[in-house]
Amino acid sequence: NCDETWVTIGISTSQSLADTDCAQGVVLSDEFRLILQAGESVTLTQSSTVFDPSITLLNGVGATVGSDVGTTSEAAVLTFTAPASPALGAYTIVAGTENAEPIQTGAYDLTIE
Numbered sequence: 001n002c003d004e005t006w007v008t009i010g011i012s013t014s015q016s017l018a019d020t021d022c023a024q025g026v027v028l029s030d031e032f033r034l035i036l037q038a039g040e041s042v043t044l045t046q047s048s049t050v051f052d053p054s055i056t057l058l059n060g061v062g063a064t065v066g067s068d069v070g071t072t073s074e075a076a077v078l079t080f081t082a083p084a085s086p087a088l089g090a091y092t093i094v095a096g097t098e099n100a101e102p103i104q105t106g107a108y109d110l111t112i113e
Contacts, residue, residue, distance in 0.1 A: 004092065007032045009042055012111040017051070017097065019105055027054075028103065029096025034112065036082040036089055043113045044093060047075035050106030052098035060090050069098045 002022035007013075017028045036042060046053040053076040056067040070076035082089055093112075097104035 002031055004031045004033045007034055007093070007112055009034075009040075009112055012109065014107065014109050015095070016107045017105050019103060024096075027096055028105065029054075029094045032093040032095065032110070032112075034091045034093060036091060038082055038084050038087050038089075041079065041081040043077065043079045043111075045075050045077050045111040045113070046070065046095050046108055048072060048106060048108035051104035051108070053108055054094075054096050054098040055110075056094040056096075058092040058094065060086075062092075065091070 015030055017030065021028045021030055044055050046055040047070065049072050052072060053070045055076040055078050057065050057078060057080055059065050066078045066080045068076040068078045095110050
């Protein structure tokens with residue numbers, strides 16, 4: 001249940017976390033893949049009124065290059081600029097929940113600018 005969906009800069013999407021989504025322990029998340037050119041900047045915004053959103057960006061080898069946590073009244077926002085090398089890089093956006101107990105599910109919005 002950890003399917004990756006390819007996305008691009010300039011989109012907004014409404015999503016939902018369900019107990020059948022990707023789980024790291026008891027924390028649920030959706031994963032999205034994004035290609036960035038060297039020096040290209042992206043701002044990721046995840047908001048939800050039903051759980052505290054947590055957004056993480058991983059580089060091509062799975063290392064965290066940025067993360068942020070929001071609340072049900074304040075979005076999680078992450079801005080990242082791709083390094084000079086490699087010329088193109090594949091990144092994974094992990095949009096999930098901050099709280100693990102109880103397991104958090106529900107609707108959220110993701111914007112990639």
